[in-house]
Amino acid sequence: MARIGVFICHCGENISATVDVAKVAEKAGKLSGVAYSVDYKYMCSDPGQTLIIDAIKEHKLTGIVVASCSPRMHEGTFRKAAEKAGINPYFCEMANIREQVSWVHPKSDATTQKALDIVRTMVEKVKKNTALTPIKVPITKTALVIGGGIAGIQAALDIANAGHSVIMVEKKPSIGGHMSQLSETFPTLDCSQCILTPRMVEVAQHPNITLYTYAEVEKVTGFVGNFEVTIRMKAKSVDHSKCTGCGTCWQKCPSKKIPDEFNEGMGFRTAIYSPFPQAVPNKPVIDRDHCNYFQKGKCGVCQKICPAGAIDYEVQDEFLDVKVGAIITATGFDLKHADFFPEYGYGQFKDVIDGMMFERLASASGPTAGEIRRPSDGKIPEKIVFVACAGSRDKAKGIEYCSKICCMYTAKHAMLYKHKKHDGDAYVFYMDIRAAGKDYDEFVRRAIEEDDVHYIRGRVSRIYEKNGKLIVKGVDTLMNGDPVEIEADMVVLATAVIANQDAETVAQRMHISYNKHHFFAEAHPKLRPVETNTAGIMLAGACQGAKDIPETVSQASASASKAIGLFSSNEMTREPIVAVVNRQAPPNFTSCTGCMLCMEVCPYHAIEREEMKDRTGNLIKVAVKVNAGLCQGCGTCVAMCRNKSIDLQGFSNDQMLSEVMALLNS
Amino acid sequence: MTPLQNKVAELFENGTISLMIGYKNAINKLAVPCFIDHATQVEQLIYTPECKGNLSVYLHKAEIKQAKKIGILANIATLRSLVQLTSENQLSDIEKTVITINAQNEVLVFDNMEKVEEYVQANFPEYTEEDKKLLEQLNSMTRAERWQYWSEQFAACVKCYACRAVCPMCYCSSCTVECNQPQWIKVSSETTGNLEWHTMRAMHLAGRCINCGECGRICPVGIPVHLLTAQMNLDIEKEFGSKTGFSCNSGYALNTFKPEDKEQFIK
Amino acid sequence: MSEQFEPKIVAFVCNWCTYAGADLAGTSRTKYATNVSIIRFPCTGRIDFMLLMKAFENGADGIIVSGCHPNDCHYTSGNFHARRRWIVFRSLLDFMGFDTDRITFSWVSAAEGAKWAGLVDETTQRIREKGAFTDFKKLDCSTFEKISHDAITE
Numbered sequence A: 001m002a003r004i005g006v007f008i009c010h011c012g013e014n015i016s017a018t019v020d021v022a023k024v025a026e027k028a029g030k031l032s033g034v035a036y037s038v039d040y041k042y043m044c045s046d047p048g049q050t051l052i053i054d055a056i057k058e059h060k061l062t063g064i065v066v067a068s069c070s071p072r073m074h075e076g077t078f079r080k081a082a083e084k085a086g087i088n089p090y091f092c093e094m095a096n097i098r099e100q101v102s103w104v105h106p107k108s109d110a111t112t113q114k115a116l117d118i119v120r121t122m123v124e125k126v127k128k129n130t131a132l133t134p135i136k137v138p139i140t141k142t143a144l145v146i147g148g149g150i151a152g153i154q155a156a157l158d159i160a161n162a163g164h165s166v167i168m169v170e171k172k173p174s175i176g177g178h179m180s181q182l183s184e185t186f187p188t189l190d191c192s193q194c195i196l197t198p199r200m201v202e203v204a205q206h207p208n209i210t211l212y213t214y215a216e217v218e219k220v221t222g223f224v225g226n227f228e229v230t231i232r233m234k235a236k237s238v239d240h241s242k243c244t245g246c247g248t249c250w251q252k253c254p255s256k257k258i259p260d261e262f263n264e265g266m267g268f269r270t271a272i273y274s275p276f277p278q279a280v281p282n283k284p285v286i287d288r289d290h291c292n293y294f295q296k297g298k299c300g301v302c303q304k305i306c307p308a309g310a311i312d313y314e315v316q317d318e319f320l321d322v323k324v325g326a327i328i329t330a331t332g333f334d335l336k337h338a339d340f341f342p343e344y345g346y347g348q349f350k351d352v353i354d355g356m357m358f359e360r361l362a363s364a365s366g367p368t369a370g371e372i373r374r375p376s377d378g379k380i381p382e383k384i385v386f387v388a389c390a391g392s393r394d395k396a397k398g399i400e401y402c403s404k405i406c407c408m409y410t411a412k413h414a415m416l417y418k419h420k421k422h423d424g425d426a427y428v429f430y431m432d433i434r435a436a437g438k439d440y441d442e443f444v445r446r447a448i449e450e451d452d453v454h455y456i457r458g459r460v461s462r463i464y465e466k467n468g469k470l471i472v473k474g475v476d477t478l479m480n481g482d483p484v485e486i487e488a489d490m491v492v493l494a495t496a497v498i499a500n501q502d503a504e505t506v507a508q509r510m511h512i513s514y515n516k517h518h519f520f521a522e523a524h525p526k527l528r529p530v531e532t533n534t535a536g537i538m539l540a541g542a543c544q545g546a547k548d549i550p551e552t553v554s555q556a557s558a559s560a561s562k563a564i565g566l567f568s569s570n571e572m573t574r575e576p577i578v579a580v581v582n583r584q585a586p587p588n589f590t591s592c593t594g595c596m597l598c599m600e601v602c603p604y605h606a607i608e609r610e611e612m613k614d615r616t617g618n619l620i621k622v623a624v625k626v627n628a629g630l631c632q633g634c635g636t637c638v639a640m641c642r643n644k645s646i647d648l649q650g651f652s653n654d655q656m657l658s659e660v661m662a663l664l665n666s
Numbered sequence B: 001m002t003p004l005q006n007k008v009a010e011l012f013e014n015g016t017i018s019l020m021i022g023y024k025n026a027i028n029k030l031a032v033p034c035f036i037d038h039a040t041q042v043e044q045l046i047y048t049p050e051c052k053g054n055l056s057v058y059l060h061k062a063e064i065k066q067a068k069k070i071g072i073l074a075n076i077a078t079l080r081s082l083v084q085l086t087s088e089n090q091l092s093d094i095e096k097t098v099i100t101i102n103a104q105n106e107v108l109v110f111d112n113m114e115k116v117e118e119y120v121q122a123n124f125p126e127y128t129e130e131d132k133k134l135l136e137q138l139n140s141m142t143r144a145e146r147w148q149y150w151s152e153q154f155a156a157c158v159k160c161y162a163c164r165a166v167c168p169m170c171y172c173s174s175c176t177v178e179c180n181q182p183q184w185i186k187v188s189s190e191t192t193g194n195l196e197w198h199t200m201r202a203m204h205l206a207g208r209c210i211n212c213g214e215c216g217r218i219c220p221v222g223i224p225v226h227l228l229t230a231q232m233n234l235d236i237e238k239e240f241g242s243k244t245g246f247s248c249n250s251g252y253a254l255n256t257f258k259p260e261d262k263e264q265f266i267k
Numbered sequence C: 001m002s003e004q005f006e007p008k009i010v011a012f013v014c015n016w017c018t019y020a021g022a023d024l025a026g027t028s029r030t031k032y033a034t035n036v037s038i039i040r041f042p043c044t045g046r047i048d049f050m051l052l053m054k055a056f057e058n059g060a061d062g063i064i065v066s067g068c069h070p071n072d073c074h075y076t077s078g079n080f081h082a083r084r085r086w087i088v089f090r091s092l093l094d095f096m097g098f099d100t101d102r103i104t105f106s107w108v109s110a111a112e113g114a115k116w117a118g119l120v121d122e123t124t125q126r127i128r129e130k131g132a133f134t135d136f137k138k139l140d141c142s143t144f145e146k147i148s149h150d151a152i153t154e
């Protein structure tokens, strides 16, 4: 038999001024199953809580209803009190008679009646409550960082420096990401490699970091604190434990005409290669698609000459299973490329290039050793036109968002050009100048005022070639929309920042959400900008949306701090408000029919297939189960299940129906 | 022997099936289900316009499932239920051969669901003229008239649950009407309880019902229960563009959503 | 003068938006009708249509169902699922001739205390005008002769 205690709070005068609390206490005392009821000035005060604790002990109460403020305010307080008195804290419910009664209604019988109705409802609910135990989840204190751009590097170093292990997985043969390709960086114009390379080396040498390059995440299962990850280690064909990085192989490799990705196709590399001189690790891999041995079956030069005997043509992709507690996704971005701008002749005219190509031309380690020369004939251009917003903020092109970094790097490019060619002319076509960062506007102003870059507000409509010049046609909207025509030697398009091609696949593997442009979605755009809606998976850098380096690094550190916070204890306690699928004796096992229709509704992919087998291992039934580590307790699955096989602890069918009945039947 | 009988005999003989679910004649000229497990019995098999029953419902029976290789004679509604049931993961443990007879009176044998799906999509049925007319009439009534109509219909329901028993989509091992903790539906057949039962049934089948019409045909007191789900399927197709029993992995209208779903009534 | 009819209205709301919005109406001391009592669910996705049926059966004159605005769901998509469910449920009720105006569906955010108060008053007034919900009660008292469905095909 239930023995419920009802505690009516006056909240000073906040409740008692409009609700006849004594009457509510008196009537509540007569409800079936109520063994004790009382009203008191401040239930949440120390004496109030003592009163509750004593009453539970003295009257051997099995559950309590505290009628006072909103449960959003004090549910935790009273549950703790119940626990102190020796009953399960989930046998405590609150009736909200302040925010939803006394504060919104005048003093009247109807108000008192409503308070009583709510008390009765909660009394009936608490009778149906069951003892619940908070869910304890152990935590594996290792973080997985996916992507070795500046975002991944920063996050990995932060976590590793806090004393936890980190596994970093990078798709390419070297870490560094886009930042390693940049020449100099706004707003300070410091050399990108100079600030990045030490960090890359630190990652490689850090005792807490295990680095897997030329690797990808194949599969993620499990939940916060307990992810199981399969990593695919693509066959490098070079045994890095033997290789010394001497470089003999790539000097001798006969397959030399492969467009060099690191230099954006402006130069060549060999089939066995390390992408750039400062690569980490600076050891080669064989690009099997271009290797003579793999394509034609003969060659084997590298194997013959390798002094360390590190070349191995036979190795296959390997799979590695690791356990991690948190995942930081830092897979970065991509840029819109050729054929997206037929009207600008990109991909057609060699001297219409994109921003990243310009970075390589301006970089001391680039194909021109830092001299800005046209790709077509190697001449130094006299006049360059820069086009901002190439593709961005253009609904017609399907990219309505702002790429955020282009205004700044275009100003930087124009400046770098002017610094190298003082008598050259730089024009920038722009829509608006968005330079809202620390020292950013000053930077753009410097380009305009000190370096004499000509800014023209307007769109470029067409670019075509005439007599070896690129004719750029556009309008100047600040001059009444007058047409402008510039004869340029080179055009640089600040093409839109887009998500990686494989972003959707990556998101699906990790069960995280993404927007329609395939940028990964944060759990809350304002208040949880670095977490995803899957607990334990965080975002860092441009994979979440276009970002510059300072912003990328801040977000990376923020997500690292989330991981470090998670790792600060050995286990995690979660509210037991989770769904459960009923269980029955064999041969039924459960009333669940395994229709799996609920799987789809769960926003957290918490519902899993379960196979029921008899003693000899024969499959008897397929049903589902809920992974309590993933379930967040929304209950959407419960309302979806036709035959009520799945229920939500704390808001069960029995409890909710009792509430409805109690509210309406006085 | 008819081509159908020949074909089934052949399937028995070459070991493709060990049990055949089909129709046979009944005294009142109607067709009733029959289950045969040997080639010698194929002469019972018929396929006439009377063969309306949806035989897929038997695939949920444990006794039937025991037969390892099942042949099933399927009219278009049955084919649709097979597709829908596959999408609901209910047929994965059954090795089945599906036989149908097309408009040209040819016997077609499908050994996998992709082929069934393809056939269903090419021959997707419309509602019967009678049902279309009834729906139109109900929709042209005033709300109060409709309430009166259904109240009268539901008043007669005796909660025999025959409509549930013939429904291939009502395969729950324990239906919510049998659930007593809490008791969702009153046990006795008062009209409010009946109304709740029918509302629940219609909601559970909206977007899953494959419009075979069996429930309406079987009801001993003649309630056209099938109209409820028939109307819901129309509404769902209009609102969300999804069809039932159309594709083996098309999903269910009520377990998916689009952020841009439209409605006029949420304030 | 006869006393004004005071309907009983049950509100099914989610914890994160509408419940919080109703709390805000309280902290802002916005006054509204006493007729509506709230039952708190974690999410609109949890609200089973059967509970609405049960509320009417047990004497509710009206119902409010409310949760987070689209895109604001605490669990990202519970309200989207709920919306589809209500679209279908409401059209089923309508097809059965049930007066769907007795149910108010709404999105009320945690910041919309005033909207909540207005919604309660507006719903209470609407149900007051409609009067008590007796359709269900009548069902069980009257004895219907079932007309064959030929009657409607005439």
Ligand SMILES: Cc1cc2nc3c(=O)[nH]c(=O)nc-3n(C[C@H](O)[C@H](O)[C@H](O)COP(=O)(O)OP(=O)(O)OC[C@H]3O[C@@H](n4cnc5c(N)ncnc54)[C@H](O)[C@@H]3O)c2cc1C
Pocket: A146, A147, A148, A149, A150, A151, A152, A169, A170, A171, A172, A174, A175, A176, A177, A178, A179, A182, A184, A185, A186, A187, A215, A216, A217, A330, A331, A332, A333, A334, A335, A355, A356, A359, A405, A409, A412, A500, A502, A506, A540, A541, A542, A543, A547, A548, A549, A550, A552
């Ligand atoms: C032309 C140009 C000029 C710029 N100039 C500046 C500047 O001057 N100043 C400034 O602040 N910012 C500048 N930026 C912006 C800067 O490049 C970015 O902010 C920064 O690179 C973002 O870092 P990230 O680590 O998020 O992404 P990325 O640099 O893209 O790194 C992502 C890494 O993840 C790896 N990866 C991708 N997918 C996977 C996968 N599935 N599995 C494993 N690994 C994967 C990639 O190989 C890469 O190494 C510029 C950008 C451009 C395009």
Ligand code: SF4
Pocket: A581, A591, A592, A593, A594, A595, A596, A597, A598, A599, A623, A624, A640, A641, A642, A643, A644, A645, A646
């Ligand atoms: S819990 Fe319900 S909805 Fe989910 S698979 Fe089982 S029967 Fe289907």
Ligand code: SF4
Pocket: A578, A579, A601, A602, A603, A604, A605, A606, A607, A626, A630, A631, A632, A633, A634, A635, A636, A637, A638, A648
């Ligand atoms: S309660 Fe919500 S989060 Fe938990 S399993 Fe069900 S749908 Fe998923």
Ligand code: SF4
Pocket: B156, B157, B158, B159, B160, B161, B162, B163, B164, B218, B219, B220, B221, B222, B223, B225
């Ligand atoms: S509708 Fe007909 S078949 Fe269904 S339970 Fe009622 S009486 Fe039985």
Ligand code: SF4
Pocket: A642, A643, B164, B169, B170, B171, B172, B174, B175, B176, B177, B200, B201, B204, B205
């Ligand atoms: S009425 Fe609903 S719960 Fe009952 S068997 Fe049919 S689908 Fe299952």
